[in-house]
Structures are given as structure tokens and as C-alpha cells.
Amino acid sequence: xxxxxxxxxxxxxAVARERSFTKAAAELGTSQSTLSHTIKQLEARxxxxxxxxxxxxxxxxxxxxxxxxSLAPRFEGIESDLSSLIAFRDKPSGTVRITLSxxxxxxxxxxxxxxxxRGYPDLRVELYSDNGMRNIVEERFDAGVRLGESxxxxxxxxxxxxxxxxxxxxxxDYFSRHPAPGTPxxxxxxxxxxxxxATFGGFYAWEFARDGRDLRVRVExxxxxxxxxxxxxxxxxxxGIAYVPENLVSRHIAEGRLTLVLGDWSPPFAGYHLxxxxxxxxxxxxxxxxxxxRHRG
Numbered sequence: 622x623x624x625x626x627x628x629x630x631x632x633x634x635a636v637a638r639e640r641s642f643t644k645a646a647a648e649l650g651t652s653q654s655t656l657s658h659t660i661k662q663l664e665a666r667x668x669x670x671x672x673x674x675x676x677x678x679x680x681x682x683x684x685x686x687x688x689x690x691s692l693a694p695r696f697e698g699i700e701s702d703l704s705s706l707i708a709f710r711d712k713p714s715g716t717v718r719i720t721l722s723x724x725x726x727x728x729x730x731x732x733x734x735x736x737x738x739r740g741y742p743d744l745r746v747e748l749y750s751d752n753g754m755r756n757i758v759e760e761r762f763d764a765g766v767r768l769g770e771s772x773x774x775x776x777x778x779x780x781x782x783x784x785x786x787x788x789x790x791x792x793x794d795y796f797s798r799h800p801a802p803g804t805p806x807x808x809x810x811x812x813x814x815x816x817x818x819a820t821f822g823g824f825y826a827w828e829f830a831r832d833g834r835d836l837r838v839r840v841e842x843x844x845x846x847x848x849x850x851x852x853x854x855x856x857x858x859x860x861g862i863a864y865v866p867e868n869l870v871s872r873h874i875a876e877g878r879l880t881l882v883l884g885d886w887s888p889p890f891a892g893y894h895l896x897x898x899x900x901x902x903x904x905x906x907x908x909x910x911x912x913x914x915r916h917r918g
Contacts, residue, residue: 626663626666628659629659629660629662629663630663630692630696631696632645632649632651632656632659632660632663633660633663633671633672633685633688633689634689634692634693634696635648635649636656636660636672636679637671637672637681637685637686637689638689638693640678640679640680641678641679642656642657642679660672669682669684670682670684670685671684671685671688672685712743712905713741713743713744713905713906713908713909714741714743714744714905714906715743715744715745715904715906716745716746716747716906717744717745717746717747717763717764717904717906717907717910718746718747718749718761718762718763718764719746719747719748719749719762719763719764719765719766719895719910720749720750720751720755720757720760720762720764720765720766721748721749721750721765721766722750722751722752722766722848722849723750723751723752723848723849723850724849724866724869725766725782725893726748726750727850727869728782728866728868728869729766729781729782729893729914730748730766730781730914731748733781733913733914734746734910734913734914737909737913741906741909744906744909746910749762750848751847751848752816752818752847752848752849754767754771757896757897757898758898763897763907764895764896764897764907764910765895765896765897766781766893766894766895766896767893767894767896768890768891768892768893768894769890769891769892769893769894772894772896773896775898776896776897776898777896777897777898777899778894778895778896779894779895779896779911779914779915780892780893780894780915780916781892781893781894781895781914781915781916782892782893782916783892783916783918784889784890784891784892785866785867785868785889785890785892786866786867786887786888786889786890787827787828787864787865787866787867787887787890788864788865788866788867788870788881788883788884788887789802789808789827789862789863789864789881789882789883789887790853790856790862790863790865790870790873790874790879790880790881790882791856791859791861791862791863791879791880791882792856792857792858792859792878792879792880793877793880794859795812795856795859795860795861795862796880796882799811799812801880801882802862802882802883804883804886805827805829805836805838805883805886806836806838808827808838808840808862809838809840809841811840811842811861811862812841812842812843812860812861812862813827813840813841813842813861813862813863813864814842814844814845814846814852814855814856814860814861814862814863814864815840815841815842815844815845815846816845816846816847816849816852816864817845817846817847824839824840824845825864826838826839827839827840827864828888829883829886829887829888830886830888831885831886831888836886840862840864842860842861842862843860843861844860844861849865849866849869850869852865853865853869853870853873853879856870856879857873857878857879862882867887892916895910895911895914
């Protein structure tokens with residue numbers, strides 16, 4: 622079937638449905654003469670007469686009625702499918718993939734998303750948790766979560782959380798066996814719980830700052846993890862000093878399970894940001910995620 626045949630069949634359906642060239646032409650936005658000529662060409666190609674024309678009316682022939690009854694439901698089905706696609710475009714649905722750290726997931730993203738997702742049953746969210754700096758375009762993520770200072774300038778960044786900081790903590794039992802460090806440099810002589818960075822494969826160098834002075838200390842110890850939460854458990858267990866988000870250990874500090882050291886050397890970070898490539902690619906599903914996570918503090 623040629624492409625023009627589909628248009629001609631649609632025009633035939635309009636005439637057969639309206640029983641009038643005048644009404645069908647108005648519906649199709651064409652002239653009555655053009656419509657009549659198109660139907661005649663269709664009949665010539667098919668080799669059968671489809672419409673009976675009089676000066677007062679138009680009616681399908683037996684062949685025309687059979688063609689109408691066959692085609693009408695099919696084209697109506699296509700129109701219904703296209704309408705469904707438009708609804709899919711405008712309705713928050715589909716899958717949104719986000720890469721983020723376990724800390725961002727636990728403290729910011731999941732607490733904000735959980736109540737929102739209940740209102741959007743057609744929205745699916747895939748949360749890929751690691752501490753790597755992933756290329757969201759190459760790895761086909763819709764968005765990522767990083768500290769504000771780490772977001773590339775060519776990305777759209779939306780702040781989703783308050784400032785926070787990393788703090789050095791260990792159990793009272795550990796400090797009963799080892800003197801507490803007074804400066805970041807003294808960490809070199811301690812058992813420290815390391816974090817391996819997924820992106821670069823090396824250990825995270827602990828970052829400190831005070832009075833305009835920045836320090837990066839590479840520590841050593843018996844244990845290394847690639848996510849934050851087990852580091853806290855190990856610190857509580859007395860295996861060494863961990864450098865972890867303060868809001869994950871504040872309760873443990875208050876209840877005496879952990880002791881904070883070097884607090885005056887721990888600067889705040891510029892909070893987590895959700896980032897994505899372009900506003901033009903913001904689907905309805907992604908728009909829901911952005912608004913749900915946006916920081917309003």
C-alpha cells in the first residue's frame with residue numbers, strides 16, 4: 622500500500638461516515654472538489670465503486686460499506702493508541718534512573734521520595750547507590766546526586782539538601798586504647814577505617830580545613846569499605862576512626878557509642894544537588910522527581 626492510499630482511505634471513511642462530501646470536506650479541511658477527485662482516484666486504483674452519488678446524497682455501495690466496516694474500527698484503534706501516547710507524554714510515568722551515594726539516598730532522597738511515589742503509581746524510580754562519580758550521559762542515567770561543588774558546569778543543578786559535614790569518630794573503647802588525635806596529621810598513627818572510591822579505585826583522602834588552611838590526609842587501617850554505613854558499624858565496634866557524615870552518627874555520639882574528634886577541623890559542604898543534562902529533556906516523570914527533592918529550607 623502506498624502512503625497516499627492511507628490518506629485516501631481516511632478521506633473515504635470521512636465521506637462514508639458523514640454521508641456528505643460537503644461535511645467531510647469541512648471536517649478534513651479541504652475543498653469539496655479535491656475530496657471528490659481523491660475518492661474517484663481511490664476507486665480507480667481499487668477497480669471498484671465505493672460510493673453512490675446523487676445530487677442530494679452520498680451513500681456507500683455494498684463494497685464501500687464492507688470497506689467502511691472493516692477499516693473504521695482499525696483506524697479508531699490507531700487513534701486511541703495515539704491518544705494513549707499523548708497521555709503518556711503528559712502523565713508522570715515511566716522509569717527515572719538516578720545514581721547517588723548511600724548517604725544521599727538514606728538522608729535526603731528516600732525520605733522525600735517515599736511519600737510522593739504513593740501518588741504516582743505509574744512512576745518507576747531506579748536508585749543506583751555507590752560513591753562513584755559517574756558519567757550520567759554515557760551510562761544512561763536520567764540524573765545524579767553530588768555535592769554542589771562537584772557538579773559539572775554544563776549540567777543543570779538543583780539543590781536538594783542542606784549543608785553538612787564529615788566528622789572523625791571512634792568508640793570510647795578505641796580511645797581507651799589509643800590517645801585521641803589533636804590534629805589531622807596525627808591520624809597517620811591511628812587505625813582508620815578507609816573508604817575506597819569507586820570512580821578512581823583509590824582511597825578517599827580525608828579533607829580538613831581550619832583558619833583558611835586546607836589539609837588532605839591519607840590514612841591507613843585494617844578495614845576498607847566502599848560505602849558509608851558499614852564504616853559506622855565498624856567504628857562502633859572499636860575497629861578504628863571513621864570519617865563519616867555527621868548526621869548519620871549524631872545519635873550515636875549523643876548516646877555515647879561514638880566520640881567525635883577534630884570537630885574544629887571539619888568544614889561544611891555545600892549540600893547535595895540533583896543534576897541532569899538539560900531542561901529540554903525534563904519529562905513529566907523527571908519533573909515530579911525534581912520538585913519532590915528540591916530543597917526549601
